[in-house]
Amino acid sequence: MNRVTQFVSSLILPLALVSALPAYAEAPATLKDAYLPHFKIGTCINRSVATGQGGRRSEDQVKADIALVKAQFNQVVAENEMKWMSLHPRAGKNGYDWIAADAFVEFGTKNNMELAGHTLVWHSQIPNWVFEGTFLPPGAAEKPDPPAAESTPPAPAPNAAPPAPNGAPPGARRGPGGFPGPRQFDLNGPRATREELLERMREHIHTVVGRYKGKIKVWDVVNEAISDGGEEVLRKSPWSVIIGPDFIEKAFQFAHEADPDAILRYNDYGLENPKKRQKLITLIKGLQEKKVPVMAIGTQAHLNVSVTFDIMDQSLAEMKALGLPIHVTELDVNGAMGGQQGFGADVGGNAAATDGGLVAEADKKLTEAYSAIFKAFLKHKDAVKVVTFWGPNDANSWRGRARPLLFDADNKPKPAFDAVVKLATENAPKAP
Ligand code: GLA
Numbered sequence: 001m002n003r004v005t006q007f008v009s010s011l012i013l014p015l016a017l018v019s020a021l022p023a024y025a026e027a028p029a030t031l032k033d034a035y036l037p038h039f040k041i042g043t044c045i046n047r048s049v050a051t052g053q054g055g056r057r058s059e060d061q062v063k064a065d066i067a068l069v070k071a072q073f074n075q076v077v078a079e080n081e082m083k084w085m086s087l088h089p090r091a092g093k094n095g096y097d098w099i100a101a102d103a104f105v106e107f108g109t110k111n112n113m114e115l116a117g118h119t120l121v122w123h124s125q126i127p128n129w130v131f132e133g134t135f136l137p138p139g140a141a142e143k144p145d146p147p148a149a150e151s152t153p154p155a156p157a158p159n160a161a162p163p164a165p166n167g168a169p170p171g172a173r174r175g176p177g178g179f180p181g182p183r184q185f186d187l188n189g190p191r192a193t194r195e196e197l198l199e200r201m202r203e204h205i206h207t208v209v210g211r212y213k214g215k216i217k218v219w220d221v222v223n224e225a226i227s228d229g230g231e232e233v234l235r236k237s238p239w240s241v242i243i244g245p246d247f248i249e250k251a252f253q254f255a256h257e258a259d260p261d262a263i264l265r266y267n268d269y270g271l272e273n274p275k276k277r278q279k280l281i282t283l284i285k286g287l288q289e290k291k292v293p294v295m296a297i298g299t300q301a302h303l304n305v306s307v308t309f310d311i312m313d314q315s316l317a318e319m320k321a322l323g324l325p326i327h328v329t330e331l332d333v334n335g336a337m338g339g340q341q342g343f344g345a346d347v348g349g350n351a352a353a354t355d356g357g358l359v360a361e362a363d364k365k366l367t368e369a370y371s372a373i374f375k376a377f378l379k380h381k382d383a384v385k386v387v388t389f390w391g392p393n394d395a396n397s398w399r400g401r402a403r404p405l406l407f408d409a410d411n412k413p414k415p416a417f418d419a420v421v422k423l424a425t426e427n428a429p430k431a432p
Helices: 003-020 047-051 059-072 099-110 194-211 238-243 247-258 274-289 309-320 347-352 362-379 415-426
Strands: 040-045 075-078 114-121 218-223 263-268 296-299 302-304 326-334 384-389
Touching: 040 059, 040 114, 047 059, 047 099, 075 099, 075 384, 099 114, 114 194, 114 247, 114 263, 114 326, 114 384, 194 238, 194 247, 218 247, 238 247, 247 263, 247 274, 263 274, 263 326, 274 309, 296 309, 302 362, 309 326, 309 362, 326 362, 362 415
Parallel strands: 040 075, 040 384, 075 114, 114 218, 218 263, 263 296, 296 326, 302 326, 326 384
Antiparallel strands: none
């Protein structure tokens, strides 16, 4: 081969290789880079992604999942590891288990990702000891009713397949995250006093937020306090019953004391539903009037493929009017037939609705839905600061069977990925 043919073939070979690559590899694009001019793109990660060990996926799959997270996302949140059940399973100062949460913080910090902490005060995935005590409210029975389900679910194995609801009748709903479903603390029996519960809340928030001060930038301080049905703004939970409605402001005050620089978020689901969103607006305005340090709205956005641009546009516009940044905290789009009935504001019900087949032409519908959603996010990018997916790929999703994410179980980008990246590029500010 003379020098010229050598030169020409040195050009041809890489060109041939490039054209053999999948479409998205031709113009190497990542979510986080494409959205750099707009907002951060995050994902929740589970224990095996954070530690590189264990779980349902093989060692190679976990490695590939980690590579995907590093390549595509610049913000992370722990899927389960910072919930009260995982972090503080036993009473008292020695009852904390920091291993998984520390591993999550180390993963994010090492990879220069923004970290969100999820979640400080929630009625779910919380051990019963938090609410236990000897106080007998008027009319309460001395002995609590026997629990309908096991009173304290065992800590889940990292990434374990969602367990069947313990002791629950066949077909009973799974709770959020696939944990044994509704496990209610019995409020008709002895319980903590308001003061005891406030002190447990204060101690927990100060300890957890204090430990990660300066590392975790954003906290979900209160999760899912709003009721789904009826006229009441707040759901009935041990927090709202034992402490009263001011449990929300107390939680924000404690978090603000523990880290005055952290962004404090109120987080909820089903806010695309106008009625539920109205309750959010009432709640947040009330907190703002009292100067409670609520600094961002977290909208989970567990959606389904029937969502439209108008639904998202309206929802974001109304939330934006509160004057707070909007964080999309748990985005996924259910592609299961059973998940396409209305807004499905109940997360437990949503999980169960992933059973059954996928909608017809699932990939096409998913692409349409994600395009509509991201068009709305981009339209409101003055308020939207971060969009966090609830899982990096379908294999690591609580709604895995409904194929709700942009990457499949082999980490291959779907057509919805291309559409989402294209929208970012089309809307990028033009160079002067
Ligand atoms: C809620 C919680 C999340 C997660 C999902 C389902 O949205 O905020 O932590 O448990 O349910 O997995």
